[in-house]
Amino acid sequence: MTKSRPSEVFPERLREAREKIRKLSQEALANRAGLQASAISHFESGTRKPSFDNLRRLADALEVSTDYLLGRIDEISGAATSDQLNRDYDRMSQEDRDLADEIFGILKKRSRQRTSER
């Protein structure tokens, strides 16, 4: 990807997933994601940036991964996220790094469990 900011990549990924992959109207996606139809329009035009919560709801409704919507992977499903971690440790203490690693381990396990259940 040449674009670096997640919010710049997101609009075209969202439109692609909605129109080409899932063939949904903006309204249908909004209903599935529990959002207003106007929000989808604003997201796709780039006039409104999503929150992480928005991303998660949209990814779930579209059955794609958050990483796909962020342009971090090109496959629509999310098993590839384990290779995408690129944490910034510069300002953190060793204790905080260790704790973050531990939590990532828990999240990773949960992510794999969910993927295997699909």
Added chain:
Amino acid sequence: MPFDESSVENAIAEAEQFIKDRKITALPIDPVRIAKDLEIEVVAKPASSKGVSGMLLRYGDDYAIAYATHIDSDGFQRFSIAHELGHYLLPGHIDHLLPAGKNIHESRGGFVSTDPYELSADYFAAGLLMPNPLFSQAMWNSGEGLAAVESLAGLCRTSLTATAIRYVQCIHTVVAMVMSAGTRIDYCFMSDALKEVPGLTWIRKGDALVKTTATYRFNQNEQRVIQADRTEAASTIQDWFGGRRNLEMTEEVVGLGRYGKTLTILCLVGDPEEEDDDNDENVEESWTPRFRR
């Protein structure tokens, strides 16, 4: 694209709308419950671990919040969790959290950051834990000044500092909160009514405390700060903000313990319009209408 400067106000509005949408109608707000409802794992850092006050972590579609417990304050810990919820729920924070492929975000401060994303997460946290209309309704039954701040802090399970800032934001009378350490002022929040008093000089970070104030005298004894002692005295608006009127204010001072800082609540005594009766007519005309909004 530059960050929207109105995001601080938007952050409070987003938090209050979130509370409204979830039909939460009573204080205190439970940020851990909210996080769990959002399927965000919440992890307490060990009390022995200092470092960052909070972290938001993402792994694919899974999220976690870790919060510091080395500061033994329920209010501080709840605020740290609510701050990270702000990063999760506020529009546009994805660019802050993931500017170059990061999947972890760490927070350190509270209300003093100059980073607009951190500041908006602080204000989101304040709006989430002390949302209107619930907070303003509670203010009606909480008395005035420091007593009100302490009552509201107990009700909302928030720190005195965060509650004092929110109190000053929401009150319609002439009130200020001042945070100080030693002989210097850290920061000051003024109510809208105070900001409208003409001719005042706004306090800046690092300004010296006026030596005639009770706060200055209180801070001379470090033990009083550490032992969370308190005092109160009569003060004037001129002592703190200059201006042409010598309006009387109450000055309530409390030490914040090991935090090493002092919180001062300043409240105007009586009705400012009555005070104006003693002043010259021309000045009165320029002053009075502003308090009749």
